[in-house]
Amino acid sequence: MIKFLIKGLIRDHHRSLFPIIIVTFGTLLTTVLYSFINGQLNDLIDSNARFDTGHLKLMTRAYDKLSNQIPNEFALTGVEKLIESLNNKYPGYNWTPRIKFIGLLDVPDENGETKNQNTVFGMAVNLIGKNSQESERFNLDKSIIRGHIPEKPGDILISEELAKRMKIDIGHSVTLLSTSSNGAMAVQNFVVCGTVKFGIGVMDRGAIITDISDMQFTLEMFDGAGEILGFNKNKFYIPSEAEKIKFDFNNHYLNKGDKYSPLMLTLEDQNGLGEYLQYINVVGFIIVGIFLIAMSIVLLNTGLMSGIRRYGEVGVRLALGEAKAHIYKSLLYESVLIGIVGSVIGTILGLAITFYLQEYGIDITESIKNSSIIMSNILRAKISFVSFYIGFIPGLLATLIGTAFSGIQIFKRQTASLFKELEV
Amino acid sequence: MGDSQIIQISNLVKDYAMGKQFFRALHDVNLSINTGEFCGLVGPSGSGKTTLLNIIGALDNPTGGDIIIMNNSIKDLKNKQAAKLRNESIGFIFQTYNLLPVYTVFENVEFPLLLLKKSKKEREEAVMRALEWVGLSDKVNSRPNQLSGGESQRVAVARAMVKLPRIVLADEPTANLDAANSHNILQTMLKLNLELKTTFIFATHDEKVIRYLRRKVALSDGNVINDIIMN
Numbered sequence: 211m212i213k214f215l216i217k218g219l220i221r222d223h224h225r226s227l228f229p230i231i232i233v234t235f236g237t238l239l240t241t242v243l244y245s246f247i248n249g250q251l252n253d254l255i256d257s258n259a260r261f262d263t264g265h266l267k268l269m270t271r272a273y274d275k276l277s278n279q280i281p282n283e284f285a286l287t288g289v290e291k292l293i294e295s296l297n298n299k300y301p302g303y304n305w306t307p308r309i310k311f312i313g314l315l316d317v318p319d320e321n322g323e324t325k326n327q328n329t330v331f332g333m334a335v336n337l338i339g340k341n342s343q344e345s346e347r348f349n350l351d352k353s354i355i356r357g358h359i360p361e362k363p364g365d366i367l368i369s370e371e372l373a374k375r376m377k378i379d380i381g382h383s384v385t386l387l388s389t390s391s392n393g394a395m396a397v398q399n400f401v402v403c404g405t406v407k408f409g410i411g412v413m414d415r416g417a418i419i420t421d422i423s424d425m426q427f428t429l430e431m432f433d434g435a436g437e438i439l440g441f442n443k444n445k446f447y448i449p450s451e452a453e454k455i456k457f458d459f460n461n462h463y464l465n466k467g468d469k470y471s472p473l474m475l476t477l478e479d480q481n482g483l484g485e486y487l488q489y490i491n492v493v494g495f496i497i498v499g500i501f502l503i504a505m506s507i508v509l510l511n512t513g514l515m516s517g518i519r520r521y522g523e524v525g526v527r528l529a530l531g532e533a534k535a536h537i538y539k540s541l542l543y544e545s546v547l548i549g550i551v552g553s554v555i556g557t558i559l560g561l562a563i564t565f566y567l568q569e570y571g572i573d574i575t576e577s578i579k580n581s582s583i584i585m586s587n588i589l590r591a592k593i594s595f596v597s598f599y600i601g602f603i604p605g606l607l608a609t610l611i612g613t614a615f616s617g618i619q620i621f622k623r624q625t626a627s628l629f630k631e632l633e634v
Numbered sequence: 635m636g637d638s639q640i641i642q643i644s645n646l647v648k649d650y651a652m653g654k655q656f657f658r659a660l661h662d663v664n665l666s667i668n669t670g671e672f673c674g675l676v677g678p679s680g681s682g683k684t685t686l687l688n689i690i691g692a693l694d695n696p697t698g699g700d701i702i703i704m705n706n707s708i709k710d711l712k713n714k715q716a717a718k719l720r721n722e723s724i725g726f727i728f729q730t731y732n733l734l735p736v737y738t739v740f741e742n743v744e745f746p747l748l749l750l751k752k753s754k755k756e757r758e759e760a761v762m763r764a765l766e767w768v769g770l771s772d773k774v775n776s777r778p779n780q781l782s783g784g785e786s787q788r789v790a791v792a793r794a795m796v797k798l799p800r801i802v803l804a805d806e807p808t809a810n811l812d813a814a815n816s817h818n819i820l821q822t823m824l825k826l827n828l829e830l831k832t833t834f835i836f837a838t839h840d841e842k843v844i845r846y847l848r849r850k851v852a853l854s855d856g857n858v859i860n861d862i863i864m865n
Binding site: 211214217218221222522523525526527528529530531532533534535536 | 691693713714717718719720721722724726728732734735736737741744745746748749750793
């Protein structure tokens with residue numbers, strides 16, 4: 211009997227091919243849309259964590275209060291010891307110091323006179339030190355356009371866009387003018403060793419990167435750092451875990467009266483990211499939810515139409531002696547089969563498109579050229595565990611429910627009514 | 635119910651709801667049909683013949699009275715029991731053939747046997763025998779859309795007869811056929827009636843069919859107005 215029904219299913223394209231195409235399409239769209247929103251969310255977290263917030267960030271209370279002014283006079287001191295203690299207490303995280311600064315980059319001509327000047331935003335990170343993962347975090351290997359990563363003190367990386375604007379080439383000397391942690395003027399010469407493009411508008415417009423030792427010397431922050439960032443060793447931001455460490459650390463240093471006492475913040479505590487992530491989560495949930503419902507209604511309707519279309523066939527089968535419950539079950543089995551086949555094909559195609567969007571993405575550089583948010587210029591999707599099954603919700607469930615609803619009519623209608631519908 | 639009596643209809647009433655009103659399609663019908671009869675419910679459209687045929691076939695329930703078919707009371711039958719009765723003992727032939735279009739002739743005729751859970755060998759033998767009866771052994775792999783109207787109705791006859799039912803109910807079986815095909819189909823059914831002692835009950839107003847009937851039960855406005863047994 212099963213073989214007989216499957217034969218009919220395969221031969222009748224209205225019962226198999228067309229519903230499968232609709233289910234496939236619905237599943238595909240659901241998978242891609244979900245993965246795309248997931249990709250944006252992950253990208254936002256990842257970019258912010260790598261370039262600015264870390265999964266956890268440690269600074270002084272005063273630095274936190276004025277953080278938008280980059281107040282290096284309130285920087286942490288005794289950083290080496292502090293990192294050692296953090297490594298011991300929270301071994302699941304990598305802790306690394308950073309100094310942010312702003313300044314004026316001066317390009318001299320052959321006579322030592324100013325040829326070009328530009329304000330810059332700088333980051334001093336541990337590039338030369340042993341076991342540093344900062345180069346990897348900034349994805350420097352892939353972001354280098356010309357030259358190489360700093361290998362020795364005095365090397366500096368500048369953004370490709372800035373280099374072009376200031377007509378700087380590899381090997382050129384540049385002078386950075388900034389303010390030391392004591393409020394004095396700080397001047398330091400560097401040699402441009404490479405140019406970078408991160409694909410993040412705010413960084414690419416005018417950022418420079420140096421090794422932290424250079425800026426500790428330049429800004430007179432010996433054994434100091436504006437911030438210490440903590441990164442989960444498994445590379446993922448886990449809010450509950452980060453929150454727990456923050457709570458534990460801050461409880462230990464509960465000296466609110468001392469503006470130099472350290473304060474730990476999670477990624478979500480910084481730059482309004484918590485609210486933003488929540489907002490994106492809610493919006494994403496609503497979009498995916500609306501889409502899921504819309505697709506479910508379409509597929510439910512397909513199930514209904516398929517059931518109604520077959521009233522005639524149902525009438526014949528009843529007349530030939532098949533029980534209503536048996537017919538109902540066979541309709542449900544068919545819809546499960548169609549739902550599974552369509553959902554599997556749709557999910558595979560959806561994952562293939564998602565993979566393409568994950569690897570190559572959509573370039574929106576032009577649209578965000580003036581944006582100050584740390585976000586990637588390339589919108590990417592991300593395949594997650596949920597991507598593998600979310601399409602099955604409309605694909606399988608809605609098809610099944612649609613058939614179940616239409617099938618109920620078999621029980622509601624008098625057998626003779628179904629029988630009469632044959633006489634058309 | 636006597637040994638030869640296969641259907642006993644007693645005080646049968648059937649009402650259909652029409653909004654808040656009821657339309658009485660059958661009025662207190664009493665009838666008994668014996669095994670091997672070749673009889674017809676005749677009358678114009680709206681006389682109640684199809685309604686009566688549907689209730690005999692356990693496709694509809696009576697409003698009042700009852701029909702006893704082979705010791706089964708139609709009004710007491712549950713859905714599953716009604717399906718079992720149709721499956722084992724009743725064959726249907728429809729005006730519009732109602733073959734399942736995606737299946738071949740062989741598969742259409744085979745379907746009732748699948749419901750009876752017959753073995754593959756039994757099914758093959760029974761299907762080929764039924765197709766031989768109707769002269770369509772060479773069309774086993776054809777699809778319904780490749781058949782003429784007469785051929786389609788012969789397949790429908792084979793499908794009704796393949797399980798050797800005790801009763802065959804035929805609702806206007808020749809309505810869509812020309813005279814030659816009608817004659818052919820009726821000859822086949824008559825032959826099966828004589829050879830297998832299958833009881834045939836027709837609902838018809840087609841003179842071509844009426845000429846073949848050995849018993850005519852005339853209906854008018856839901857009443858039996860005449861019951862003539864031909865010699």
